[in-house]
Amino acid sequence: MPFVSLSGIRLHYRIDGDERSDAPWLVLANALGADVTMWAPQIAAFAARFRVLRFDTRGLGCSDAPPGPYSIEQWTQDVIGLLDALSIERAHFCGLSMGGLIGVALAARHADRFDRFVLAHTAARLGAPEIWQARARQAREQGARSLADATLKRWFTDAFAEREPLLVAMIRDAFAHMDDEGYASNCEAIGAADLRAEAGAIHAPTLVMTGRGDPSVAPELTRALAEAIAGARFVELDAQHLSNIERADEFTQTVLGFLTGPIAH
């Protein structure tokens, strides 16, 4: 299992696609409570066009979970450190939810390292700090797995959960084994992150995506992010929060179309 060591922590990553090719790099960033495996439905199609680098955000999956709270600066330094460690000069970036929030910060603050951004099911501010502090407290006191049922209900429609119980069980399994401190520390980073004043400074070509029924990040907040970014494309899928799983083909084709197609000026 490959890791890079960055300022005292080990970050787990995976690469798909032909590493020796000169295909563009595409970085994938996961949601809170998920890990690199959430991108499984996209990997074959993405790896046919890109060298795909996915990583477990600090505190989640197989990456280290040092005591927090974490911060948006640590998240972005983790991504830049990972690119540096792997000698990747530039990449496209696709992040969902918390991964999308990291993308907003990278697009505003580290534009020189990226070409195009996909910011899915996210916003420049993901709700009031008190909500995230309460969630962090619950994770520390009762364990992150105490949040699993409610979270899964926000992530998928009932119809999808009934149709695909195995898929949902696999996502739940990854969630249930999250490190409690890592989950809580990421909640605190989300609560402290308010990038509304920075979204207007994003000039990279950007696709913003939401789900019509997303109860985790309201579509209006995601739409507001798209409106703040000059020239951003906005797409709504018929899904709740993890549209890359519930509407896997549509998500994949929308992202590929954007990353490989012409950019309207």
Ligand SMILES: O=C(O)CC1=CCC(=O)O1
């Ligand atoms: O936990 C949720 O419902 C949704 C969420 C917000 C930020 C994130 O990454 O996931």
